[in-house]
Amino acid sequence: MPLPQPNLYPPFNIVRLSHVEYRVTDLAASRAFYVDTLGLQVTDEDDTIIYLRAMEERGHHCIALLKADEASVGGLGFKVFDEDELDKAAAWFAGQDLPVAWVERPFMGRAFRTRDPFGIPLEFYCRMDRLPPIHQKYKLYNGVKPLRIDHFNMFASDVDASVAFYNAIGFRVTEYTEDSESGKVWAAWMHRKGGVHDVAFTNGTGPRLHHTAFWVPTPLNIIDLLDLMSTTGYLANIERGPGRHGISNAFFLYVRDPDGHRIEIYCSDYQTVDPDLEPIRWDLKDPQRQTLWGAPAPRSWFEEGSVFEGAALVASELKAQPIIAP
The missing domain is CATH 3.10.180.10 (2,3-Dihydroxybiphenyl 1,2-Dioxygenase, domain 1)
Structure with missing residues (x-):
C-alpha cells in the first residue's frame, strides 16, 4: 500500500512528543529503576505519583509514574505550538467524532485528553511549568x-x-x-x-x-x-x-x-x-x-x-x- 503524501499544512501544529504516564505497581521499585539506575531527575513526588525529567529538558516532566493496581499506560503527551493551536486540535478531534475532554493537570496549563481511532489515549497541551536548566550541573548526571x-x-x-x-x-x-x-x-x-x-x-x-x-x-x-x-x-x-x-x-x-x-x-x-x-x-x-x-x-x-x-x-x-x- 503506497505511503500517503506528507501533509505539510496540517490542521494544527504539533511541536513534538512530550511525556508518558506509566501506571506502576510499586513506586519505590520504579523510583529505584528510573532515578537511581537510569538517572532521570525527580521534579515532584508524593506517595501516589513521581514526576521525572531528563537532563536537557526544561519542561516539568517527561514521565509520570502513577501508582496503580495493574501496570498499564495512562496516555501519551504531545506539545502544540500555542493556545490557538490547542483549540484547533480540540476542534479537529471533535470533528472526527473522537472524544475531547478538557482536564486539569498538575504543572500544566490547559490540556485535553482524546483517543486516536485505534484507542490510544492522547493528551495535548501547549504550556508546562518551566524549570531552571540543569544540563550543566554535571554532578547530577547519573x-x-x-x-x-x-x-x-x-x-x-x-x-x-x-x-x-x-x-x-x-x-x-x-x-x-x-x-x-x-x-x-x-x-x-x-x-x-x-x-x-x-x-x-x-x-x-x-x-x-x-x-x-x-x-x-x-x-x-x-x-x-x-x-x-x-x-x-x-x-x-x-x-x-x-x-x-x-x-x-x-x-x-x-x-x-x-x-x-x-x-x-x-x-x-x-x-x-x-x-x-x-x-x-x-x-x-x-x-x-x-x-x-x-x-x-x-x-x-x-x-x-x-x-x-x-x-x-x-x-x-x-x-x-x-x-x-x-
Missing part, C-alpha cells in the same frame, strides 16, 4: 545520563491505517518497512521535531506501547549502564542490545522496568527537517533493517508490550514476520 525523551513506538494492528491518521495531523514518514508479498507497511517511523521519529508503529496486536526512548550522549553511556545494571540486580531487565539499527542508524539498548514497561536507550540518528525528504524503504526480509549489527531481536521484543488504559486489543491480520532470535 546512570545512563539521559538527555531528553525521544520517541514512542506502538504496536498497531493496521500500520497503514495508523500512518494515514498520524500523517493527517502532520507527522511525516522518514523510514518504513514493507512486506513485499502483501504490499502492506509492516512498520513506519514518523516525526515532528526533526529527528527520525516522534512516533513509530510496528505490526502486531494493538494498540500497545512497545517502548519509550531516551536520547543519551554517546554509546559509551550505554556500556556504562550495562555495567551498572549487571551488578545491581537488573541483569534480567536487559532485553536486547547493544547494537545498531539499520532503520534510523541508532545505537540502541532495550531494557525493561520492574513492571515490564520497555525503555529504549538511544543515540546517533540523523536530521530530517527538510519538507521534501524522501522516506527510506526497507524490505521486511532484510535482516539489517532491525539490526545493522548485533544479535537479532528476541521473540519478546516482537510480542510483548504495555497495554493502554481503556483500549481494546485487536490482532493484526498481517502475519508476515522478520527474523527472530532463537
Whole structure:
C-alpha cells in the first residue's frame, strides 16, 4: 500500500512528543529503576505519583509514574505550538467524532485528553511549568545520563491505517518497512521535531506501547549502564542490545522496568527537517533493517508490550514476520 503524501499544512501544529504516564505497581521499585539506575531527575513526588525529567529538558516532566493496581499506560503527551493551536486540535478531534475532554493537570496549563481511532489515549497541551536548566550541573548526571525523551513506538494492528491518521495531523514518514508479498507497511517511523521519529508503529496486536526512548550522549553511556545494571540486580531487565539499527542508524539498548514497561536507550540518528525528504524503504526480509549489527531481536521484543488504559486489543491480520532470535 503506497505511503500517503506528507501533509505539510496540517490542521494544527504539533511541536513534538512530550511525556508518558506509566501506571506502576510499586513506586519505590520504579523510583529505584528510573532515578537511581537510569538517572532521570525527580521534579515532584508524593506517595501516589513521581514526576521525572531528563537532563536537557526544561519542561516539568517527561514521565509520570502513577501508582496503580495493574501496570498499564495512562496516555501519551504531545506539545502544540500555542493556545490557538490547542483549540484547533480540540476542534479537529471533535470533528472526527473522537472524544475531547478538557482536564486539569498538575504543572500544566490547559490540556485535553482524546483517543486516536485505534484507542490510544492522547493528551495535548501547549504550556508546562518551566524549570531552571540543569544540563550543566554535571554532578547530577547519573546512570545512563539521559538527555531528553525521544520517541514512542506502538504496536498497531493496521500500520497503514495508523500512518494515514498520524500523517493527517502532520507527522511525516522518514523510514518504513514493507512486506513485499502483501504490499502492506509492516512498520513506519514518523516525526515532528526533526529527528527520525516522534512516533513509530510496528505490526502486531494493538494498540500497545512497545517502548519509550531516551536520547543519551554517546554509546559509551550505554556500556556504562550495562555495567551498572549487571551488578545491581537488573541483569534480567536487559532485553536486547547493544547494537545498531539499520532503520534510523541508532545505537540502541532495550531494557525493561520492574513492571515490564520497555525503555529504549538511544543515540546517533540523523536530521530530517527538510519538507521534501524522501522516506527510506526497507524490505521486511532484510535482516539489517532491525539490526545493522548485533544479535537479532528476541521473540519478546516482537510480542510483548504495555497495554493502554481503556483500549481494546485487536490482532493484526498481517502475519508476515522478520527474523527472530532463537
